[in-house]
Structure formats: structure tokens, C-alpha cells
Amino acid sequence: MKRQITESAGVPGAQINIGKPARSVSEMIGKFRELGLLGFILLLSVGVQLRNPSFLTWENISDIATNTAILSILAVGMMLVIITRGIDLSIGATLAVSGMISALLVSHYPGIHPLLAIASGIGIGLICGMVIGCLVAWVNILPIIATLGMMNVYRGLTFEASGGKWVSAHQMPTGFKAIATGTLFGVNNLILIAVAIYIVAYYFISHTRSGRRIYAVGSNPDSATISGIRSGRVLWLVYTIMGGLSGLAGVLWVSKFASAQGDTASGYELSVIAACVLGGVSIAGGVGKISGIVLGSVLLGILNNALPMIDVSPFWQMFIQGTIILIAVLINALVKRGIDRNHLMRRKI
Amino acid sequence: ACGNNNNAGDSASPAASGDAGGKKKFAIIFKNTGNPYGEKQMDGYKNAIEELGYEAILKAPDQPTAEAQIAMIEELISQKVAAIGIAANDPDALQPALEKAMKAGIKVLSLDSAVNAKSRLVHVNQADPELIGRTLIQGVVEMIGGSGEIAILSATSQATNQNAWIEWMKKELEDPKYKDVKLVKVAYGDDLRDKSVSEAEALLKSYPDLKGIIAPTTVGIAAAGKVLTDKGLKGKVQLTGLGLPSEMAEYIESGICPWMYLWNPIDVGYLSGYTAAALVDGKITGKVGDKFTAGTLGDKEVIQDGEGTQIMLGAPFKFDASNIAEWKTVY
Amino acid sequence: MEPRVLANKKEFTFKSFFLQWEWLLVVLILAVSVMNASLSEYFLEYDNLRDATMGFLDKAFIVLPMVFIILMGDIDISVASIVTLSSVIMADLFNHGLPMGWAMVAGLAVGTICGWINGMLVVRFKELSSVIVTLATMIIYRGIAYILLKDQASGKFPDWFQYLGWEYIGGIPFILIAFAVCAIGFGWLLHKTVFGRRVYAIGNNATASRYSGVQVDKIKVLVFTLAGLMSAVTAMFLTSRMGSTRPNIASGYELEVIAMVVLGGISTAGGKGRMIGAILAVFLIGFLRYGLGLVNVSAQMLLIILGLLLILSVAIPQLKQRFASMRRI
Amino acid sequence: MADSEYALELKGITKIFPGIKALDDVYFKLKTGEIHALMGENGAGKSTFIKVITGVHAPEEGEMYLNGRQVAFNHPTDAQKAGIAAIYQHVTCYPDLSVTENIFMGHEKIRRRTRCILWDDMHKEAERLLGELGAGFDPRTPMGALSVAEQQLVEIAKALSVDAKIIIMDEPTAALTSNESEELYRIAERLRDNGASIIFISHRFEDMYRLASKVTVFRDSKYIGTWNVDEIANSDLIVAMVGREISQLFPKKEANIGEEILRVEGLGKAGYFADVSFSLRRGEILGLTGLVGAGRTEVCQTLFGVERYDKGKVIFKGKELKVRNPRDAMRQGIGYLSEDRQKQGLVLQWDIGRNITLSALEKFSGGGAIDKRKELEVAKSLAEKVGVKAKSVFDLVSSLSGGNQQKVVFAKLLTAELDVLILDEPTKGVDVGAKSAIYEMINELARSGYGIVLVSSEMPEVIGMCDRVAVMREGRITAMLDREVLTQEAILKASMDDTAPGALEGRRAEA
């Protein structure tokens, strides 16, 4: 099978060859990553179910999905950021500031349509994201630093905007609170919104030019410039999308918990990054799938839900979560080594 | 500048006159910024100090950590304030810093959440922990009709206040009249919205026969109220605890939480302000039996509290459907 | 080939000497001091300035090894958790009857081991960036602290232990002296020794360094281990200042430390920057915070100011470069 | 203006980088349907010139005409739209994306109305293009899974995919073997016959003679001249390129071969090479040649301790050698000059002196600290010895041309006391002038008693320099040729002969 094309082309077959069978093996390993994650989730679920039979009930599953929705919406944005080799630490603060401002808005104008409240949250998030986008894309500040700095600024602004007060349930109109509690065909709105975002995001990253360019910039920034991709724009776009999604998440958060505080979602960025990492998004850039981060978010969601349900001591929860994240990324790395070795072998045949 | 000498706060010490700008300065440090409960406490403190014609300094770090409070105490020592009132993020960790302050002649008192006896002259207690613990149990037992499973949804597993109250709740439950009441679990929501919601949901699912939840923390009780509302469990699972009227108005009005308790944080701050002034003016030294008049709150007396001393604000206030409307806009 | 003679001296220009980042920091420190002094009459009192340093120097011990880590293009966000874990273990062992001295040694050892584990994971799993590795260990280390101490605080240390964080030697805070000694040590290590030169080499081009016989992995592990050790040193001072410990102390320190290093002009991209910059940044942020604290600026304003300062400090050199290149095109 | 006979014309182009004038008043004319070679020493400005044409860099001065009309490209997409495609010097691929995407990045096929990418069409088109180039891999394969030569084919497919009128190839043959180069020539000719104009940059005269009808030479950022290829003698061209005559590219070397110093016995590494045996004596230059990917670099790196071998043994100075890392190897006396000097050889952001002393820092350390004066002395004397062209040893390495950078790497090897030098493609991407200096240096080293392994893909170099040559093919040594039997034919036969024992079977079993 070594010389399929050499006769016609006169190129030695040693390097150039068809690798169909080998490719399917490497593809299988590639899929194994996600299958593995899925398998782990199932295993965990069964384990928890044995300890607490109310785990795999329709109600609890729906609760997990609802609680995971916001996390996974943010993870979609974070995935795009990480694909471009960036990171966004400011999302908790962006979420808080947009949630707070839209809560203040509805508390002052209770007649406002919920969609308008959502739009205002998204708008503020977009602005926050754009600022970071500019800093990263055109002022060339390292993402970790730019977002660390703006995280402080946005968090400070949240406190300033609220004057130290909270916006409470009774100040919010029912329509606003219904954003997160309402259902359509028996499915919670949050889940629907999250699924809609997965679909849009999937279409965007795999079927539009802008989406593919995000991968191109992350995969090799230098050649992106040379092939005429304006990487500045792509970076800006990515952080703006992240901001917009954080803004949306802010409104959903405030609506879901019916309370807006200055310290809303502080530290949440770490959970989101963890979801992405669990989902196989590579910090080195260029790699990441929607299906992966959805699974990653679900795993975190299940852990949050299951650990209290199986009566794990609260003092052990942090350790368990950290260990699972570490093991997941280590296995991930080992599997990737397997894939690479596979590619290498294919090369030789 | 260290050592454990307990008599640091010699009332005759003139070092801290605190009248650099003509007026004595009285400082208060709350746990963290952006917390309406704390803002109200600081407001009350400020009211008292200004009534007395002094200057008030209000401080709170952005994160509820002892480290940040230590830095603030140092800043206040530098400013030579006359007194520091502190709602502590840690009862012990502030001891060296507060001892340094007292050595510099500053009067130190704690309020709301106490520091250990060595680090303060007196503590202003919003309510008796025993009273809170027992009242909450009595309340929930009344709501659930005398028998059934109950659970507690607390703040962090470290929170001193909450832990003290929970101890008293457990003691109250030892009474044979509660033999049909079973405390199934103490869950910790870490005062985070999302975690408190998850924990509340887990309680409901793990204990399908749960009849009542006690949440002695403002974030926890609101989160539990929200969960019970969303799940339509009004009347099936009862909720009480300690909460902010503004946060809880919705759920008290809807009947999810028939009633709950809290003291008036403005009064806690106000009483602390007067206590601080009394300490600075030498009217009291923080010893048991000292008496002074605390503005509109009337006469107060210093009483024993473990190894230290304290001043008690009074019994917690009960909020229910009849009075919540008037309080929800106050704090 | 005709033999060629190379010049012996480096060209020295005053312009390039004074255009160094560190001078900007010096100017900023002076500006902040002037501002603070004009805002608050208390700022320039010797006692106050002296005691202010005691307040912010605890985490500065981690800044020193973090300079090495960031120079090598890595990052360690688990340092705050290491602080907590070694503090908790020290307190726990002490409360179980170990003499305080030995408990401190154990705390330092635990920090060192944690750092070593970070380093080993980073070099063994090169495909994972150090952000991810230390993100995971950050959660785990603090998780262990929670398991050990549960909801208790631990304290009641002997009196002499408080000296670390609160005592003076000849009128100078002990912590300041300790920091100065460490800073000089780390500065010497980075700028004068073979080890430091190799750290710079790794930061600029790890592959070429390896091919040049530099044991990249060994150096990385060593540097992460040093970071663990210095985190444990911070734990000693912090615990002494607090007089007790809990599993939630030092939270958020990692970001502050990283911000100081970056403000100090250490660049991850090019392996550029000097120890003195980071040290100046420690004092700049420390005095700025303290000064604004003296005039009781609210915590949220402080957040905004520090955030903007961080952004500006990295934006200025970038913008300068941009303008320069714009003129070219 | 009417259509000009020139497809592309550039006048008075000047491009300045901070501190460097990369192009200085340069002229260039490209006729429609011609293959035009562009030659010059390293750093002459060829690649920069290409980037000016394709809109990556904007020139400070100068005009550009396309079919007689003046144009100015501000961005690479402008050039793409104008029908200019480029294959850049360094392969610019997206390792995580599929071959198809690599081909179409920047000009994806999309449905007009929905702006949705038409994946099927693109895959089909990619398959067609690759088929035309004789490549058989699936366009859905991720780019990172391909070999360098395969990636080069994808780059070419990329240029073809835009249906370009002007195609620019910047050293496309640098990574290819002569056979693959031959394939590339065929493609280029076909493109030309279809009416495209091609600019071809190469350091190999072979390429130019085989393909081009015109040649333009740059030197030191300046335009030197344009000639018809068949009208200019090779020696004149060299003079034009380097500004002086190089009398003897391969100086004769008086062989003075001593005792055996290194013997490799049956070395093997699963998946890379097997059964590699050879011996090396002091003063000897042993060539190691073969097609790209034959595994030469792997063997060298294994000897140097970058990688581990899992079979066989290495005997060095009479004792079995065990090295775990490059440091060990250097301590024992084995030095390695890597094939990628920018990534593996140098710290580009550092000055010359620091680069030279990096591998021998211990020698300058007294009591832990570095003795800067001693360091400077050594660095300076070594830099002078290898003839680095610079003002002082404080010049940054990144400001040097490729040839001078390579000399710095050589100087680095001289800091250690070594017995064996492994030189992996020491003249790759180095211009003619620097090349002869490097050859001289290698001979000098051999004379002074080093044993030298010279890895090279350039036939003339191997034949001109080596005392013996080992030829590798697919991870095995297929021939050991002595100087007397050293001919191009013999090497080619050994490196391509299919009847040689297949290394693959064994390897697959091991894997």
C-alpha cells in the first residue's frame, strides 16, 4: 500500500500517502475524548443514583440542566476566547455589572418589557467586552492581564452603580423574574436559551467565515495575518461575543435568583474555565468543540448537584472537584499523546 | 508592639485624642462592601456619632477577609482615630492588630460579629445567640405543626455567628417536647446565590419528607425562598430564619416564609456608636455593670459574655405579613 | 576570510538608560507619595510609613519567585492556596503538640512539596499549560486545607511567633528586613548567577536552551519549588500577623502577586524584565493602597483605580511601540 | 493606460524596518507567462520584497503596476483579489484545521445568501487540486498530521485554488528533495503554460537553471540587475550576488584521520529508525544523507540526548555512552548543531555574546556569580574566530543575517571541549558567501582533530566535503560509500532504492 500515487506522480511514496484506515483509528481516539467524558458522566450518575435514588428523577435532571444553563452559555464564549489563545477573567464582573444595571432598570421602570431588560443586559455586556477586545486586539495587552485589570474595574463599577445596595425580589416585576422561571413546552426558558445559543454558536463556528477565522487565528496567528485575516478584528469579535454572553448571563442570573448583588458571581470565571478545560478546549489555542464544553459544563453541574445529594462532607467538596479536574486534564493530555503518536505512525507508513 | 497584655485599653491613656481636625474621629469597619445589611449598620453608627458631634469614618473591604480588615485597622491607627468598631470577618485573626490599636490608645469594640475577648473592650451584640437559636426552632416547629423533618441552610461552614446559633438550635432540640422533630442536615450555601440554591434543591430531593428549613443567613434564606417559590412548595415546606426584609418581602407576602426574624441593623450601628463614644469619653470602661445612655435606645448596661463583656441590643424583631410592607423599603 | 575585530564596549546612551521601565515606576512611586502626602497629613510620618510596609509585605515574598516563573513564560495561580495549606498544616501540627519551631519547619516543607508537585506536573505534562495545572492544584491544595481544619480556626501560638509579623529590630520591622534579605538574594540569583541567566534563556527560547545543555525541566521544577517555599514563608508571616489561621486565608493573593509582577515590567512574551521592577511595583501598589486607605477611599474606588493602573502600566509600553511603528508605516 | 506587456512592475520600492533598510530603491518587472527567478544572499530582502507585493508590508516609497495600472495593496486580501498568490518561505499552516480549510482560508466558498460555508464543494475542490498535484491524502485530514513535504504541497494547492495570475514561490524547494523538487518544476511549468506568471525565489542555482528564463539579483537590499538566464555565466551571477568572486567553494582538505572515536551499533528507535551502525574517527568528516524525513535528524538528536534510543549501543572513546540530555552529551564531548537555528540554536532576543556563552556558563562562574569580564573576553574571541560580521558582541542576534547567525551557532559549539561535532544541515538557508566560510570552518575543525558528522541534503556539499557518506532511507542506513565511489548516482540509488530491506516491517511490529 506504499505506492499508490507514485507511479503517476513520480513522488516517492514514503511521505505522501493515503491514511484512511489509520485516520479512522485516530479519529476514534479523538472521539474517545468526548466519549470518555460522557462515559465518566454516566458512571458518576449511576454511582450517585445508587446512593440517592432521587438523583435520576426527571425533576432533578431538569434542575441540573437549569443550573448548568448559565455556566454553559458562558462556556461557549470562553471557548471562543480560549481558541484564540486567550483567557477572560472578567466574565464574573461583567456578568455582575450587566445584571445589576438591568435589575436597577427594571426596578425603576417596572413596566419595561422583559426582552428589553435582556437587551439592556446584553448591551452592557457587549460594551464591557468591546473594551477588553480593544485592549487585547489593538493595544496588544496579554488577555490575562487585560481581563484581570478590567475585572477589578467592572467589579468596582457594580458596587458604584448599586451604591452598596442589593436589588431584591420584591423590586423586580413578575415578568422579569419569569425570564428564568418560565417554561415553553414544559422546558425551562434557561435551558431553551442555552440550547439556542449552542445551535447558533455551532453554526457560527463551523459554517461561517468569521467562525472559522477564530480557529485560524488561534491555530497559527502568523499565517492568519499572511492569509489576509485581520486577527485584530477576530480577537475583538471574540471578546465582544464573550461580553455579550456574559451580559445575557447576567440578566438570566439576576432573574433566576431574583436578587442582584455587588458580588454576584465573583470567582465564577474559574468554574467556566474549568468547564472548558474539562470539555477539551486546549489552552494552546485552535481546538475546541461545542459538544465538548457542553459535556464539561454538565459534568461540573452534576458535581455541584450530586455532592450535596450524596452527603459528601462540605469540607471534602472542594478537594473532590479539584481532583476530578486534574485527573480529567491529565487523562486528556495522555489521550492527546496517543493521538499524536498515532499521527506519527501514520506518517511512517 | 505585641504580647498578650490585656489591660492595653487603659482609659486614661491620652495618646488618642483623635482631634486632629478639631473633631474626634470614630471609625467603623464592616465585613465587606456592597452589603445592604452592613451599609445600614454603618449608617446607624454614623447617625450616632454625628448626633454626638464627632466625625465618623466608614470602611469596608471589597472581600470579606480578615487580611483586608487588618490593613484597614493599620490605616486607622495611622489616622489616630479615637475608636474603632468592627464587625469581624474572623474572631481571632484580628487580635494582634486590634491589640496594637488598643496599645495606641484607641478604644476598640466589636459589633454584629464578635472578636475574641482579648481583642476588644466590649462587644455590641445584636441579639442573644441562645435566644436566636431557640426562637428559630420554636418558630419552625410551630410552622410545621410540631412534628417532621427539618434542615438548616447556613452560610459558610466557618461562620462564627451561624455556628453559635446552630449550636443553640441543637440544644433546644434536645428538649423532649421535640421528639417528633428531626434535624436531618446542616447544609452550607457559602452565602453564594448559586450554591445556596443547589444546596436547597438537594435538601428537597434528598429528604422528600422535609417539612421545614431554617436559614439563619440573608443569602441562604432568600435563595431557599426562591427555590420553594419556583417549585411550588408553598405550604408543604416551611421556611424561616434570619433575613433582610427587603430581600424577603416577596416571600413573606406570598406566604412561602410565614415569618422570620432580624434585628434592626441601623440600631446595631447606632448602639455601637454610642458605646464607642461612651468608651472614649470615659463614661464606661467595658467592665460588667457599666451603664450609659444610648441616645434614642435608652439606658444600656454592660454584661458578661463568656470571658468578655457585651452590650445587648434586645430580642430579635419578628417580620411577618403584617409588618413587612413598612420595613421592606427601610433595609 | 579577513579576521574581524569586534568592539569591546556596549554602546551606552543616556536615553536608553532613562527610558527603562523601572524609572517610570520610581516616578510613579514619587508621584503617589506626593499625592498621598498632600491628601493626608499622616502619610509622611515615619512610624506610619514603617508600619504600612508591614501590612503589604507578606505577599511580596511570593512576588520574588513569581518573577522567575513569569519570566519563563509560565504562571502559578496556586500560590495563595499553598500559603493557606502550609499555614493550616503548621497550625494543625502545633495544636497536635508539635513544638512551634518544628511546626514551622513542617509548614515550610509542605509549601516546598506543593511547589515541587506543581513543577513536576508542569514539566511532565508540557501540553497542559501551567495555568491549567496550577488552577487544578489551587483547588486541591485549598481543598486539603478545608479537609484538615474543617470549620475551625486554629491559633493560640506562642507569643514569640507573633514577632515575625509585628516586631521591630532596631526600629525597622522584622518583615521588612526579611524581605530585603530575600529580595537581594533573589535579585542576585536572577541577575548575577548562571541559574538566573538560564532562566532568562528558557523564557526567551526554551528549545534552544535545551539544545544548549540547559536542563530546562530541572530549572522549571526548581523555580516552582522555590515559589512553593516562598509561599510558605508568606504563610509564616501572614499567620503571625493574624495570630490564627483558617482554610480561607490569603484568597485572591495570586492575582495581586501576578499584577505586581506584571506592573514591574516583567514580560511573559520576551523573557524581559528585572527583579528591581517587581520590587518597586510591590511598594508602588502598597503605598498607593495605604495612602488611599488613609483618606478612606471606598473599596470599590480602590478596585477601579488598581485595575486601571494595571491596564495603563501594560498599555503604555504597547502604545509607545505602536506609535513608533505607525510612524514607520 | 493600455494593457502592458508586464504583468507586474515595481519601481523604486523602499521598505524600512526599525534600524534596517530591508529594501532600497528596488525595481522589478515580470512578464506575463514567464518564470522569473529572484536571487540574492540571505537578508538581501527577497522575502520582504514578496511581502510588499502581497500587501503584508506597506512600502515607504515606490509604485506598483499590475498590467500597467497602478495599484497599492494595503492588506493581503487586496493582493488576493488582484490574483496574486504566494507560497511563503516558512510554511504557514494551521495545524489544527483540515487540509481543505488550509487551502481555502481567506477565500472560502460560501453561499451568497446565507453566507454559509459550502463544505462539500470545498472538499471536492480540494480533492481535485491535490489530485492534480499528485498528492493522495484526504483533504479532511488535519494539517498537523502531514509531513513537511505534504504541507508544502498543500501550500501549492492553496496558491492554485485562487486561480492566480501571478504566483510567487519563496524558497519552495528548501524543504524538498530533488525528486519532489522535480515534481514542483513540472507543476510550475504547467502553470506557466496556462498563462500564469511566476516569481521563484531560491538559493539553489539548480532551480534557477531548470526553471527560470529571467533572473533578478538583489544584494544588501539593493537592486543589482536582471538577466536572461541563458545569457549570464554562473560565476558572473555569483559575483552579482556576493559582490566578489568565490574561487573555491569546496576547499581541499589534507586528510589526517586518526583513531576511532565514536561507534554506533544497531541503534534503533521505534517508529523512527532501526539498525543504524557506523563509526567515526578523529579528523574524519562522515556525511549522512538521504531524502528529507529519512530519519537523519532523529539519529543525530538521539546521539545528542534530545531523544532516547531503545535499541543498540553507542561506544564513545572506547566506552559505552549513556546520555539522558544534551547537557550530558556536551559534557562527554558530543556537540550538535541543529538544523533549525532560529528555534533550536539561538536565543534571538539576546546579543551575540550571551548566545555564545550560554552552553558553557559554568566556566565563567566564580562562587555562583558570572564573571562578566571573562565571559566577554571568550565570547569576543570566538566571535572573531568564526568571523561574525557585527559591530560588537552586544549586537542582537536577531539583527544578523542567516549566515552570520549560523556562525554564532558555530562559535557556541567551540566554547565546550568536544570531540565529536554533529552538524545538521549547517548550510541550510545560508547564502553562497557564508557557505564557503562555513565549509572552511568545518575543514579547519576536522584538521584540528574533531570527528564530524555532516548531515546534508545537498549532493555537491556531501560529495565535496565528506570522507565517507552514509545514506539513509526510511530510517535505515542503506549504503556506506567511500570517497572513491562517491557519486550522485550512487547516493540517489541508495536513498531511493526500493529493494533495500524495508525498515517499515520491523518498525510496525515494534509499534
Ligand SMILES: Nc1ncnc2c1ncn2[C@@H]1O[C@H](COP(=O)(O)OP(=O)(O)OP(=O)(O)O)[C@@H](O)[C@H]1O
Ligand atoms: N518584520 C521585520 N522586522 C524587522 N526586520 C525585518 C523584518 N523582516 C525582515 N527583516 C529584515 O530585513 C532584511 C531582509 O530580510 P528578508 O527576509 O527579506 O531577506 P531574504 O532575502 O528573504 O533572506 P533569506 O534568503 O534568508 O530568506 C533582513 O535583515 C531582516 O532581518
Ligand SMILES: Nc1ncnc2c1ncn2[C@@H]1O[C@H](COP(=O)(O)OP(=O)(O)OP(=O)(O)O)[C@@H](O)[C@H]1O
Ligand atoms: N516533531 C515531530 N513530530 C512528528 N514527526 C516528526 C517530528 N520530527 C520528525 N518527524 C518525522 O520523523 C521522520 C524523521 O525525521 P527527521 O527529521 O529525522 O528526518 P531527516 O532525514 O533529518 O530529514 P530532514 O532533512 O528534514 O532533517 C520524518 O518522517 C518526520 O516527518
Ligand SMILES: [Mg+2]
Ligand atoms: Mg527569505
Ligand SMILES: [Mg+2]
Ligand atoms: Mg533533518
